[in-house]
Amino acid sequence: MTTEMLTALDQAGVRLTGPRRQLTELIGRRQGHFTAAELLDDAERRRLGIGRATVFRLLELLAEQSLVERLDLPDGRHAYIPCEPTHHHHLVCLNCGTSTDVGDCGIDAVTTEAARRSGFEIQQHRLELFGTCPDCQSKKRVKR
Amino acid sequence: MTTEMLTALDQAGVRLTGPRRQLTELIGRRQGHFTAAELLDDAERRRLGIGRATVFRLLELLAEQSLVERLDLPDGRHAYIPCEPTHHHHLVCLNCGTSTDVGDCGIDAVTTEAARRSGFEIQQHRLELFGTCPDCQSKKRVKR
DNA sequence: CTTCATGCAAACCCTTTGCACGTCG
């Protein structure tokens, strides 16, 4: 997956530099969403000598290529999620941060209905689902 | 509508002070979403002598009472929208900023389907729709 | 070798906080 990101960046004409390789590697190791600060911490903990700016600049590049998507957590923080560059939505686990992509699931019907009721011409939508993933569900059941 | 906000705040045991009255007034004048900075600008332009902090503190109060909802614009900015304190979603005009609330429109079916596919237990969702409102549609048609 | 990326630090938002003073009820 980390390789996919690199080849996609390469094809987009982006230089595959050391810091970029290392950061995508770190992103790959993380499962689920992460904040810019977390990624930066990862890099610092490994003494990679990567600057804040580089992290933000790479995230911007990845977002341009839709290899990563910026999302807003319910608590207001910003996070990034690695994902496929096709239209989809995210299902985020509030407990462990894992996320899954979900496809359409019938949202088109919703937007159409909303358009009909309001007279708006809908161009974009953003749907984010938050809950508990299967893993965390079973762990909680055991603990209690 | 600005009165509605005030009475709702009153009922919540919040003091109806001068600055709060003036700010809700300004919110009422605005149609559609606004950012904290815009509201602050409004206040400064009218020389109301209202501080930054007061603006943020009022927005927090209004959000607690669900009289206003904080939302994330597609461009990443944070905005606030005055709204009814019931569960619903927003339809925001990308051209003029007007917004409408839309009710359910069948989103429950979508979350249920997503839950079924993923095994997640869904607790929260956020849906934001962006497009062009009827007014702006007709204006554009005339212009071009 | 030329272009582009990097690290660093400073600059910039946006938002929150501490505090002395003013105001509401």
Add this chain to the structure above:
DNA sequence: CGACGTGCAAAGGGTTTGCATGAAG
């Protein structure tokens, strides 16, 4: 009067930018 709200300024986070140096193709 007493609790609460206010303005101001400063602090705090997160993100961006300017610039001299260093690496990629």
